[in-house]
Amino acid sequence: MADGWNNRHDVGGIIAGQKTIAIAIDATVCPIQSPMSEGWESQKMWYSGKHGIHCLKYEVAVRIIDGQIVWVNGSVPGSMHDSLLCTLGGIEDGLLENEGVLGDSAYQSAARPWAIASFKTPRGGELIPEQRNFNKYVGRHRVIVKQVKEFAILTHPFRTEDYQLHELAFQAIVKLHNYNIVRFPMIAIAAE
Known part of the structure; x- marks a missing residue:
């Protein structure tokens, strides 16, 4: 967990229905070089078919009012689906009773009533104005949550198979990001 988790509500949040929303969550993909292991069997766990690259994934939760990163889960191999990453991460264990989290469709399920995501357009249909x-x-x-990927190290392939080193680099980036947010605050999104 990144610094700020316990005080994620201190700076406010938005209200959606019966839920207070203080954070947005998403998986972050970090490219790695193709593992030097022999054969596809030993490489495929690192390969994300969705992104077409070998990668590590992290789950990142950001306080929506100011952009501070308050939760980091990972790293995990790139082949892991975002939904499983969420299940294994256990973020719901730290949520308050009426707390909601903004996420994408990977977080929507009956098992995650706390996840709030956009409506999908029905096949052959349209969404209503609401x-x-x-x-x-x-x-x-x-x-x-998409805007926190400001450091180039996250977009270029990591060139060692020491993935613990990548995790240390990622945690350092989180600290630098949060320090940067304190020094140069983002424009807060007004609650509506």
Whole structure:
């Protein structure tokens, strides 16, 4: 857990229905070089078919009001689905009773009533205006978790198979990001 988890509500949040939302969550993919192991069998666990690269994944939760990273789960091999990453991470164990979390469709399920995501357009149909407005609202607040990937080290392949070193680098980046947010605050998203 990153610094700030226990005080994630101190700076406010947004209200959606009966839930207070203080954080947005998403999986972050960090490219790695193709493992030098022999054969596909030993490499495929690191390969993300969705992204078409060998990678490590982290789950990152960001306080939506100011962009501070308050939760980090991982790293895990790139082949792991975001939904399983969430299940293994246990973020729901630290949530308050009426707390919601903004996430994408990977977090939606009956087992995750705390996850709030955009509506999907039905096949051959359209969303009603209220659903489109809700999707815009969620998107405006979820975009902040996408904006935390400001360090180039996360976008270029990591060139060693010492993945513990990558985790240390990722944690250092989290600290630098949070320090940067304190020094140069993002424009807060007004609660509506």
